[in-house]
Amino acid sequence: MPDRRAANGGKPTLRDVAERAGVSSMTASRVLRGDPRTTSATRERVRAAADELGYMPNHLARSLRLGKGTGLVGLLVTNLANPFYSQLALGVDSQLAPHGLKTVIANTKQDLAGERDLVADLVARRVDGIVAVPASTDQRHLAAAAAGGVPVVLASRPPEGFEADCVLVDDFGGARRATQDLLAQGHRTIGFVGSPTTVYTGTQRLRGFTDALDAAGLPVDERYVRQGQKTTGEATVAARELLALPDPPTALFCSNNRNTIGAYHAIRAAGRSTALTGFDDFELADALGLPLTVVAYDTDQLGRQSAELLISRIRPADQPSSGEPRPPRTITVPTSLITYNPGGKHGI
Amino acid sequence: MPDRRAANGGKPTLRDVAERAGVSSMTASRVLRGDPRTTSATRERVRAAADELGYMPNHLARSLRLGKGTGLVGLLVTNLANPFYSQLALGVDSQLAPHGLKTVIANTKQDLAGERDLVADLVARRVDGIVAVPASTDQRHLAAAAAGGVPVVLASRPPEGFEADCVLVDDFGGARRATQDLLAQGHRTIGFVGSPTTVYTGTQRLRGFTDALDAAGLPVDERYVRQGQKTTGEATVAARELLALPDPPTALFCSNNRNTIGAYHAIRAAGRSTALTGFDDFELADALGLPLTVVAYDTDQLGRQSAELLISRIRPADQPSSGEPRPPRTITVPTSLITYNPGGKHGI
DNA sequence: CTGTTAGCGCCTTCAT
DNA sequence: ATGAAGGCGCTAACAG
Numbered sequence: 115m116p117d118r119r120a121a122n123g124g125k126p127t128l129r130d131v132a133e134r135a136g137v138s139s140m141t142a143s144r145v146l147r148g149d150p151r152t153t154s155a156t157r158e159r160v161r162a163a164a165d166e167l168g169y170m171p172n173h174l175a176r177s178l179r180l181g182k183g184t185g186l187v188g189l190l191v192t193n194l195a196n197p198f199y200s201q202l203a204l205g206v207d208s209q210l211a212p213h214g215l216k217t218v219i220a221n222t223k224q225d226l227a228g229e230r231d232l233v234a235d236l237v238a239r240r241v242d243g244i245v246a247v248p249a250s251t252d253q254r255h256l257a258a259a260a261a262g263g264v265p266v267v268l269a270s271r272p273p274e275g276f277e278a279d280c281v282l283v284d285d286f287g288g289a290r291r292a293t294q295d296l297l298a299q300g301h302r303t304i305g306f307v308g309s310p311t312t313v314y315t316g317t318q319r320l321r322g323f324t325d326a327l328d329a330a331g332l333p334v335d336e337r338y339v340r341q342g343q344k345t346t347g348e349a350t351v352a353a354r355e356l357l358a359l360p361d362p363p364t365a366l367f368c369s370n371n372r373n374t375i376g377a378y379h380a381i382r383a384a385g386r387s388t389a390l391t392g393f394d395d396f397e398l399a400d401a402l403g404l405p406l407t408v409v410a411y412d413t414d415q416l417g418r419q420s421a422e423l424l425i426s427r428i429r430p431a432d433q434p435s436s437g438e439p440r441p442p443r444t445i446t447v448p449t450s451l452i453t454y455n456p457g458g459k460h461g462i
Numbered sequence: 463m464p465d466r467r468a469a470n471g472g473k474p475t476l477r478d479v480a481e482r483a484g485v486s487s488m489t490a491s492r493v494l495r496g497d498p499r500t501t502s503a504t505r506e507r508v509r510a511a512a513d514e515l516g517y518m519p520n521h522l523a524r525s526l527r528l529g530k531g532t533g534l535v536g537l538l539v540t541n542l543a544n545p546f547y548s549q550l551a552l553g554v555d556s557q558l559a560p561h562g563l564k565t566v567i568a569n570t571k572q573d574l575a576g577e578r579d580l581v582a583d584l585v586a587r588r589v590d591g592i593v594a595v596p597a598s599t600d601q602r603h604l605a606a607a608a609a610g611g612v613p614v615v616l617a618s619r620p621p622e623g624f625e626a627d628c629v630l631v632d633d634f635g636g637a638r639r640a641t642q643d644l645l646a647q648g649h650r651t652i653g654f655v656g657s658p659t660t661v662y663t664g665t666q667r668l669r670g671f672t673d674a675l676d677a678a679g680l681p682v683d684e685r686y687v688r689q690g691q692k693t694t695g696e697a698t699v700a701a702r703e704l705l706a707l708p709d710p711p712t713a714l715f716c717s718n719n720r721n722t723i724g725a726y727h728a729i730r731a732a733g734r735s736t737a738l739t740g741f742d743d744f745e746l747a748d749a750l751g752l753p754l755t756v757v758a759y760d761t762d763q764l765g766r767q768s769a770e771l772l773i774s775r776i777r778p779a780d781q782p783s784s785g786e787p788r789p790p791r792t793i794t795v796p797t798s799l800i801t802y803n804p805g806g807k808h809g810i
Numbered sequence: 811c812t813g814t815t816a817g818c819g820c821c822t823t824c825a826t
Numbered sequence: 827a828t829g830a831a832g833g834c835g836c837t838a839a840c841a842g
Contacts, residue, residue, distance in 0.1 A: 127836085129835080129836095137812080138814080139813095139835090139836080139837090140836095151812085153811065153812090170582070172835055172836070173588065174522055174835080174836095175835035175836045176835080177522065178522055178818050178834095179817080179835075179837050179838085180818080180836085189567075193552075194552045197545065200543055200548035203567065204542045211569075216583070216587070217566070218534070218565065218566050218567075219555050221556070235521075235564070238519055238520070239521045239533075240522055261516070375745070375746065378749065398723065398746045398749070401727075401750050402746070402751070403804075475820085476819065485828080485829090486828070487820080487821095488821080489829075495821090499827060499828085501827065519819090520820070523819035523821090524820055524821075527820045527822085527833080528821070528834085529834065
């Protein structure tokens with residue numbers, strides 16, 4: 115017959131501490147939680163007993179009892195190794211930490227089926243909320259979670275088919291401005307190197323790109339638009355093909371950091387002086403040895419604001435049960451254009 | 463008088479499902495868990511009820527009851543935005559995921575006091591284990607966790623003051639080889655740009671560096687050794703000062719990716735042709751427009767192996783209660799030297 | 811100031 | 827095949 119300690123990993127419980135101190139588990143609980151309604155004498159004894167046993171409170175049992183949530187927040191991303199996502203993760207976690215919330219990683223690896231399971235798992239674990247960068251516009255699993263009462267905040271893309279808070283980047287405006295910049299430099303044949311058409315940011319950035327061309331009275335030639343690249347390797351191939359066209363583009367606009375870095379390699383390998391512009395700033399963008407313009411924004415801030423929106427849903431400290439649920443909010447993060455020249459860096 | 467549903471976030475419980483299906487909660491539990499001892503008729507009803515209510519099992523209550531652990535693993539790192547750590551995180555999480563384990567982020571931001579609290583919090587949350595890259599050699603908090611029965615695996619540094627599995631990088635060998643390489647190229651005055659002396663990898667890499675110099679009969683001049691840089695900015699300053707010495711080094715060896723990137727900027731700014739070598743490979747290392755040699759290793763693998771060691775402690779599937787606890791294991795990940803030239807990449 | 815009772819959601823054990 | 831009882835660790839609510 116296995117005793118209690120065997121099952122739970124051999125960790126001492128509150129009752130063990132209480133027995134050792136010669137008090138009830140209730141008193142031990144109060145002491146350890148800092149409840150003032152205790153004598154300094156018993157306080158001593160309980161503390162001593164806890165120390166001797168190496169007692170560590172069981173956060174699980176506590177939250178089960180209190181029904182107040184687990185203090186866990188799920189972070190759904192496609193690829194943590196992409197600096198965009200790791201920056202985002204850091205921003206989210208930094209903002210959550212002071213509130214006693216911890217981040218649980220849910221890395222989908224671009225697998226949509228896996229994303230469904232991960233969300234279900236997060237809900238089963240009773241996370242207090244989810245910050246998500248869903249892989250596609252099929253967000254039924256997130257909608258289900260939200261409908262089940264789990265606050266969801268989307269980062270860098272809007273909710274599809276349900277309502278939720280979100281923090282967006284000014285994809286359209288940033289891309290349009292960057293394209294206008296290329297046009298102002300005299301480029302008339304510009305290639306677009308972008309992510310899959312299922313990715314919201316990619317399509318918005320393409321819209322900004324084509325809008326700028328339209329406004330300048332230039333046609334959007336489909337041959338110069340390559341979408342679907344998820345890795346730098348794929349992007350290099352796509353850019354190489356653009357550069358090999360009969361009338362090659364004199365400039366490339368890339369929809370994210372993967373595509374920009376991939377295109378960089380293609381330009382380098384081709385020995386061209388094709389102008390390069392891309393969405394997303396990244397480390398060493400200033401060191402590539404050729405002029406590079408990026409549409410920059412604060413990824414850390416994107417994460418922090420997402421977390422902030424989530425927290426205000428998790429802990430509605432202001433108006434408790436103020437009747438109506440607050441309507442979903444959308445925050446848009448601004449972008450700026452930064453040009454890196456081999457000679458130095460210039461913000462615009 | 464608030465009903466039960468109010469406290470727990472309004473989520474339906476097993477009992478709600480059972481009532482709706484007109485069975486006991488026990489039967490509902492069995493059905494939902496796939497226990498074969500049920501009629502297909504009741505199975506139908508219970509499943510239907512669960513669907514209609516949007517029931518999601520409470521993983522917390524389950525693990526509390528079963529005492530089998532939470533399926534959570536803590537990942538203790540200093541800075542998730544550093545590509546080394548995000549790569550590691552991805553490797554760890556990838557290996558854990560198929561075992562139904564999830565990764566909880568514990569990002570210390572280099573704060574040692576905070577690290578203590580984070581570890582205590584992880585233990586309180588009853589994580590099944592911890593993969594840690596502790597900030598310093600003061601690891602008493604980890605020792606306490608390990609003593610409390612939480613499996614701990616250290617990644618890229620060894621345990622100090624207690625026993626634990628760990629996965630190390632061949633810091634000494636890699637640094638020595640890289641330094642030998644510089645010596646073979648004729649460099650006689652080599653600067654060292656490194657992390658704080660409290661960081662294990664930094665000191666080992668310095669040892670490899672000095673060992674190579676010793677073996678070549680060259681003195682180690684303290685003036686050429688700069689330690690303590692944690693960010694690229696600090697590294698740039700340190701490298702700049704080395705380059706400004708009366709008899710400046712003709713080559714720099716950097717102890718990690720932060721220092722290498724920082725030193726790169728200093729060399730560029732100074733317009734020198736100082737040779738650059740650093741520990742850690744990184745994205746765009748091949749694109750810097752000057753020759754760069756890096757001591758490379760597989761960070762993803764480092765993470766995977768750490769997770770693998772942890773899993774074998776968490777689920778000792780082989781010999782159950784085989785008496786003696788297995789002795790701690792140490793795995794060392796090999797390194798290789800890669801030279802990037804503006805003209806191309808060459809592994810050695 | 812301290813102890814008793816009860817139960818969070820789930821599941822093991824023992825009936826039926 | 828199903829149900830009742832009891833408890834994992836903890837803490838609100840109510841005694842005393």
